[in-house]
Amino acid sequence: MLKEFLVIxxxxxxxxxAARIPRATENDFIDIPFKRLKxxxxxxxxxxxxxxxxxxxxxxxxxxxxFRIPYSPKLDNNAxxxxxxxxxxxxxxxxLFSCSDCFLLNGPDNALAYNYADRGYDVWLGNARGxxxxxxxxxxxxxxxxxxxFSWHEIGAYDLPAMIxxxxxxxxxxxxxxxxxxxxxxxxxxxxxxxxxxxxxxxTAHMLAPPxxxxxxxxxxxxxxxxxxxSPGIGAELLxxxxxxxxxxxxxxxxxxxxxxxxxxLSYCKTLAIMWGGDLGNLNATLLPQVAETHPAGIxxxxxxxFIQSYVSNEFRRYDWGRKKNLAKYGTEEPPAYxxxxxxxxxxxxxGPADGSANLKDIARLPQYLSQHTLFEIEDPTWGxxxxxxxLKVKEIINDKVISLSETYDWLNKD
Numbered sequence: 098m099l100k101e102f103l104v105i106x107x108x109x110x111x112x113x114x115a116a117r118i119p120r121a122t123e124n125d126f127i128d129i130p131f132k133r134l135k136x137x138x139x140x141x142x143x144x145x146x147x148x149x150x151x152x153x154x155x156x157x158x159x160x161x162x163x164f165r166i167p168y169s170p171k172l173d174n175n176a177x178x179x180x181x182x183x184x185x186x187x188x189x190x191x192x193l194f195s196c197s198d199c200f201l202l203n204g205p206d207n208a209l210a211y212n213y214a215d216r217g218y219d220v221w222l223g224n225a226r227g228x229x230x231x232x233x234x235x236x237x238x239x240x241x242x243x244x245x246x247f248s249w250h251e252i253g254a255y256d257l258p259a260m261i262x263x264x265x266x267x268x269x270x271x272x273x274x275x276x277x278x279x280x281x282x283x284x285x286x287x288x289x290x291x292x293x294x295x296x297x298x299x300x301t302a303h304m305l306a307p308p309x310x311x312x313x314x315x316x317x318x319x320x321x322x323x324x325x326x327x328s329p330g331i332g333a334e335l336l337x338x339x340x341x342x343x344x345x346x347x348x349x350x351x352x353x354x355x356x357x358x359x360x361x362x363l364s365y366c367k368t369l370a371i372m373w374g375g376d377l378g379n380l381n382a383t384l385l386p387q388v389a390e391t392h393p394a395g396i397x398x399x400x401x402x403x404f405i406q407s408y409v410s411n412e413f414r415r416y417d418w419g420r421k422k423n424l425a426k427y428g429t430e431e432p433p434a435y436x437x438x439x440x441x442x443x444x445x446x447x448x449g450p451a452d453g454s455a456n457l458k459d460i461a462r463l464p465q466y467l468s469q470h471t472l473f474e475i476e477d478p479t480w481g482x483x484x485x486x487x488x489l490k491v492k493e494i495i496n497d498k499v500i501s502l503s504e505t506y507d508w509l510n511k512d
Contacts, residue, residue, distance in 0.1 A: 134390060136230070137164040137197040137222060144205045145170050146214060153263040155255040158236035159226040163260055164197050169214040184219040185300075185507050186270050188260060192279030192306075193249075193404070196230055196394040197222035199278075199486050202387045207492045209276065209499070216500050219268060223260050225252045225284070227340070228394040242338045248403040248416045249280055253287025261298055274503045275302045275442075278485055279454065280400070282307030286413065286435065293439040301506050302442045303499045305485040306455040308404065309437075309463060312411030313456040316482075319408050326402050327409035329419035333402050341398040379479060379488040388487075413437065437466035445502060446472045447495065449480035473498070 141148030141164065149165040168184065189200050189210060200222060205211040213220045224230040226247060237244045264273060277285045282304040288295050289302070314320065325332040403416050410417070415432035417423065427433055444467050448460045457474060464470045475484075475494060485495055 137201060140198065140201050141166055141210075144211070146205070146211065151263070151267075153259050154235060155226070155259040157251070157255055158234045159231065159256065160233040160235065161226065161256055161260060162224050162230035163263070164222040164224075166210060166214045166220040168219070169211075169217070171215050172217060183269070184217055185503070186219045186221065186264060186268050186273040187213050187503065188221045188223055188264060188273055188275050189213075190223045190257070190275070190277045190281030190284065191225070191228075191394075192277075192281055193400060194393040194396060195278075195280075196228045196391055197224050198391045198394075199388070202384050203381070203487065203491065207496070209486070209491075209496045212492060212496045213500055213503075216504065218274075218500075218503070221260070221264050221273075223257070223281075225256055225280075227397050227400075229391055230394075232395075245340055245397040246338045246399065247397050248399040249283050250287055250291075250403070250415055252280075252400075253284035254291050257284055257288045258292055258295055261295065265298060272298045272300045274300045274506070276305065276499060277303070277307075278305040279308060279482065280404075281305075282455075283309060283404075286437065286440065289440040289442055290435040290437050291439075293441070296439075296441040299442040300510075301503055302444045303447065303502070304444060305447045305495065305499075306449060306452055306482050307446060307460060307463070308407070308455045309413050310411060310459040311404065311407040311456075313458040314408050314454060315456065316453040319405055319454070322401075323405050323409055327405045329417055336398045337402060339398050341396050341401060379477070379481070379484045379490065381487055381489045384487055437463070438468075440466070441468055443469040443506070444471075445499075446470060447475065447485065448472065449475050449482065449484060450478045451481045454482045 135143065136150070138148035138150045146166050146169065149167065151163045151165060153161050153163065155161065189197075191197060191199050200210045201208050203209075205215075210220050210222060227245065232239055234244055261273065265271065275285060277283075285302055285304065286307070286309050289299070308314070311319070326336060399416065406417050407413065412434055414434040415427060417432045418426060420430045423430055423432055444463075446460055446463060448455065448457045450457060460472070464472055477494070480488070480494075484491065488494070
């Protein structure tokens with residue numbers, strides 16, 4: 098336990114130091130063959146699909162960058178002049194430390210975003226506040242602590258509603274399908290319980306490895322840090338309201354360039370994956386150099402602390418600021434729990450037997466609160482947290498099932 102904690106502190110300190118390195122200029126790279134960083138739209142376009150970039154502002158000023166695949170070039174439904182073509186919409190939301198790229202890196206044959214597009218869907222990829230694509234606020238400077246004074250509560254309460262409203266207004270649809278991985282599930286549960294009116298805007302909700310209740314989590318980072326930041330106190334106060342694992346242009350370009358060529362440095366990528374998801378499981382290791390290009394994508398320390406609080410309390414509730422601040426913010430000494438009975442969406446829960454971050458025992462507590470639900474336990478006993486997006490058989494085991502359920506809903510509810 099102590100060893101894990103020391104490793105975490107060392108890695109955090111190293112990355113924080115890297116963040117102080119000034120931004121590089123073009124001249125700095127003259128003698129170094131760095132790969133040019135692609136954003137999600139460019140990644141999409143590189144495979145022959147149309148890729149769009151969209152921006153939406155939340156009610157508290159955060160500017161979120163979403164990416165879109167409006168249609169697949171493999172289908173005969175892409176003529177722009179055919180404006181009457183109405184495609185069902187899906188919003189796909191990433192997990193902690195991640196961004197929209199994660200649902201593209203498996204390529205057009207195996208990545209969920211392309212698989213949805215190839216089945217006739219209008220695909221949208223969200224980005225939460227604070228990651229590399231959503232680091233702007235019209236009211237607060239990114240260098241001010243208040244910019245980072247958010248947890249996954251704000252992502253669920255403000256970011257997801259803003260993205261959903263933007264998508265539905267632009268497409269003319271009344272509701273959409275939602276797929277979340279890890280934190281993308283947590284934030285959906287926040288939205289659907291804290292702002293229950295948004296249930297009417299959801300057709301189906303697919304929760305891939307949902308960390309909601311977390312009392313049985315075995316992931317080393319969560320367990321190792323729990324005694325230090327899992328409850329209000331000096332540890333949490335020293336760490337909260339700041340960027341954690343900040344993305345740095347110079348360091349990231351070095352890592353993703355050498356990672357793909359040097360077997361020793363490939364271990365960095367594997368360490369990154371372990372810190373992110375707790376295990377390598379059935380991970381397609383050849384993707385790790387691409388993952389390193391934009392991951393870790395950056396979060397607020399409050400997001401991590403909030404998850405660790407969930408592990409300690411074994412409850413799904415608001416951020417715990419301590420008795421005095423809780424009284425000021427919530428009117429109660431303890432942070433209020435989310436009322437999960439407010440969730441009326443059709444929810445599909447997907448659980449991996451070897452997932453240390455979203456334990457099957459914890460996921461099994463959810464159905465009692467949900468009026469419409471189905472729980473799928475992956476048959477592979479080795480299926481872990483990152484396998485839901487990066488496993489070699491992710492299309493066969495996850496993507497095809499998710500898309501099939503979406504299609505069934507649309508077929509049964511077609512006009």
